Amino acid sequence: MTASPLCPMCETGTLTPLTFDDSFICKGKTINVQGLQGMHCTQCGADPILTEQILSNQQKIADAKRAAAGMLTSADIRQIRQTLKLSQKDCSLLLGGGPNAFSKYERGEVLQSDAMDALLYIVHKFPFTLDALRHRHNGDTVTKLVNEE
Ligand SMILES: [Zn+2]
Structure with missing residues (x-):
């Protein structure tokens, strides 16, 4: 990942990585997923998620769904x-x-x-x-x- 990319929202602030937790409802069960990745702009407060982070988040979410369903990760x-x-x-x-x-x-x-x-x-x-x-x-x-x- 390139260091401190420019914020796409305000175009003056730089983005720093952050992790967050989220929860989803899957087949009537609430699934908590920890350690999802995103970015944060200290200038305007925007929280964009980069493409590579979306891919990594998708894998974490898919694994959480598998675990909740008792399936192999x-x-x-x-x-x-x-x-x-x-x-x-x-x-x-x-x-x-x-x-x-x-x-x-x-x-x-x-x-x-x-x-x-x-x-x-x-x-x-x-x-x-x-x-x-x-x-x-x-x-x-x-x-x-x-x-x-
Ligand atoms: Zn910004």
């Missing part, structure tokens, strides 16, 4: 994938969700479906099920499972 998903030694692309091939699904889940850009959350839970708790997914992906003509080398 983006960090959980990344950790599970790395434990299984799969690339984001391989994970999408085996588990579905589209070619860029895991990069989006891990950046917090897209919330995984309940079905994907359940699937990740299963392969995490029972890693041998990954062989079945590999078998499904490679088709019945492949008799040797990938893990058998």
